[in-house]
Amino acid sequence: MKRTMLLIAAAIPALAFADGSADTVARGKYIVTTSGCNDCHTPWVMGAKGPEPDMTRMLSGHPSDFPLTPAPKVSGGWVMVAAATNTAWNGPWGTSFTANLTPDAETGLGKWTYANFRDTIRTGKHMGRGRPVLPPMPIPMYKNFNDADLEAIFAYLQSIPPVKNRVPEPLAPTESVALK
């Protein structure tokens, strides 16, 4: 019994986000796993049945050690290309790398406040006031999440295992096709 109580006590701080309830974290997990977050923020690897997300690096963004050559030029109706990990994208906006959403303090969202997260999604600017959040992040749709959903998503993201992975800064387009 004593051991069980200790385990429960140890689990509580991990769930103590937003309104502090496990329901909030569960709701956040439901939204994250049904809204495509892992499609781009978890690196893909080639499995036996084809590309699949590497859940050992869940939501840790573009792997800093993944070798990339300059993106190939596309034409004939094609406008963007993605790396094999599905975490790096190149298009008219330049090259974007998906962010580390895990709670690692130095390379992820560990020091972010809920306000930083909410403002990022609502404004499409890094932390609500920095550089633009770039395609293919679906800000035009995600900014419509209500406050309760955003709180739940953030609570869940703060509860997952931290992964140390410093994602590169985005690269501006080399040609004069920058998005305004």
Added chain:
Amino acid sequence: MKAFIALAAAMATSAASPLPGDLRATGYAQLRAEAFAPQYPLWSDGQAKRRWLHVPEGRSIDTSNPDRWDFPVGTRAWKEFSRDGVKVETRFIERRDDGSWRYATYLWSEDGTQATLAPADGVPQRGIPSRDDCVACHEGATTPILGYSAVQLQAKLAPAVGYLHGNCGHCHNDSALPALDMVLAQRASDPEASSQRTLAALIGRHGRFRHGEARQSVLVARMKSTDPYTRMPPIGVAIPDSQGITTVEHWLKEAQRQQENSP
């Protein structure tokens, strides 16, 4: 004329009222207003700026907290941008009757006789900010009136520290970006302590500046950058401020030298 001003004032302070389409209806050049100039102005690609503040008669600014002046409902401020003597835009801030703030930009006609409300999304091609951009800078600080504060009007700071406060502190402060561990906003209540804190964040072991090591000098590199994704500040600047950057870089080099030579 009195009736016009009274009507404009009544409309403008209501939380539900729309922004006037014409700058004059905000009270610009109509209401009694104090011209002021901050000691450490924001660089705006070399444009000249003039500023005015209106506080309604019978009301006053609560300055009991030197780091958070509290402006009364009805406070209005205007900032006029001009290039080569030609007025370009005038930005407007107002504290509404519910305590919230609203922001707008008015674009001057070519003959300088009339200024009309800019679209809410701004005019990116002309560097005119959106209203979200206004909020991003002005509501990241302790009070949205950035240029009329104890630091900007009274404090005595090293020029580089003042520059960082005026150009970066509205975002890089304790409340807006606590995750970054880099507070560049200064406190009038204790300018020495806040200045030392800034310095420690910049030239300490994990600081953003190390002379002679380009990869370690993120702060200066981002101030010099014209890359839209890395430059600082991220909005409102397209041309780096070479004089301001030199001031900051020189101060950091000297501080680093002193630190390295201290026993």
